[in-house]
Amino acid sequence: MKVLVPIKRVIDYNVKIRVKPDGSGVDLDNVKMSMNPFDEIAIEAALQLKEAGKVDEVVIATIGVEKSQDVLRTGLAMGADRAILVQVEGEVEPLGIAKVLAKIVGDEEPGFVILGKQAIDDDASQTGQMLSALLGWGQATFASALQLEEGYVRVTQEVDAGLQTIDVALPAIVTVDLRLNTPRYATLPNVMKAKRKPLEVITPADFGVDTSPRNTVLETYEPPARAGGITVQNVDELVEKLKNQAGVI
């Protein structure tokens, strides 16, 4: 069986982002970009299934600007077999991404698709569920455990009240959460090897998909800053302030 892992290039999670003063968006110039951390977990999950002999090929794909080849090379260095870049300019909403992915699924016919539960840039948490609906497949979201069986995948999902385990008939979509695994690092020899692995570049037009945004972002701005606080000297002073100044106890 083949597994498809869609990934995204985002500002590295350690970077403090800057909002452009003119309100037109978040500054991406000269900022460290990396693979969305959840997508590394998705790739790791796919690689573990391959190592367990349950899948034979791990294909990764991204819809993004030309430079997104970086994160595909990272994924190949982790151990993915093959990569697809659907090259676009500018932002594509999750719906557009899901439509392109549905076309890739049509061509590649993977047995299932594993992807991150959200991207840490737009925090939308939509792509996996949308892809699942477009394909008419079942879905599991926010996975913290995953077991591939004959004809179905058993997934433990992190839900508001705790954990819920479901079986999803294959082919299926699984979106992964932080506690599923700890992704491996790409070793230097593997980074070198990854340079020779196949990376195909196509455009959404090749699929006849319109990825132009539906919603209009009118403005991007910084949230109001919190006023600085005070340092209390000891527990007594803390209790006194909480009682008499903040009035919260």
Add this chain to the structure above:
Amino acid sequence: MTKILLLAEHDNNTLNEATLRAVTAAKQIGDVNILVVGHACDAVAQTASKISGVEKVLLADGVVFVHQLAEPVAALLVELAPAYDVIMSAATSIGKSALPRVAALLDVAQISEIIEVVSPDTFVRPIYAGNALQKVRASEGKKVITVRPTSFEPAPSEGDAPIETLSTNTTNEKTTFVSAALSDGDRVELVSAKTVISGGRAFGSKEQFDQLLEPLAQKLNGAIGASRAAVDAGYAPNEWQVGQTGKVVAPDLYVAIGISGAIQHLAGMKDSKTIVAINSDPDAPINQIADYVLIADLFEAVPELTDKL
């Protein structure tokens, strides 16, 4: 007038407070109908019918809906969608799982986790873990929206809306419920608590986490939260995680103990009214957003604080 269908969040017995908060957002957009989907969930429909300003409650009761899996819930919403302009839900696990399916099947873009209604077609939502806010205008046609509950007050319960029972043929061949391990219902609920006490990696073990935080939380009648590091280390269950990828809380009092204050953690608590940080490191990032900072060893400060309250 814009017609809204709002999916209720519940466990077949109790309506979750997140829905009352989502109603407040919905009322700023148009006329609200509530959809209760589940099994043997009459009590939930009754509670929903009392929410002020709700026009009608639709009740879809069926075995297929008992665990509210995304596929049948989304299919039902799509079936009902022609009569509505907006499909909404609180950004809870069920809402987050089902609504993007609805949006895709209706071929519209979803707007996730709105924190403000600017006008019936324009909303504010956080991006980058809340380090930036985006004002978004939805395209014409149907809208699919999830609401961040902590950004809206709960709607009062002084109404008396009619309940209409739906009959549906919804089926689900794709997903099957296996089991659940849910938190104990007697605890103060994290998301709606007035006081939240959160612990981080610094507690060192589950025993110390429980021994130090339980008595303090009890004294303050608060809920316990945790950083990702504390959850990953097994000190606390996953549903206690506060942050970008955990729960978003905004209590009157948030006490962060032995938590450094990574942006991913701040994303889940920085709208709390009063923030206290107890940390041994004067340079911990959490201190920059806290109202009261106590530089101390938590193993001494927490028992002393519990004593003195």
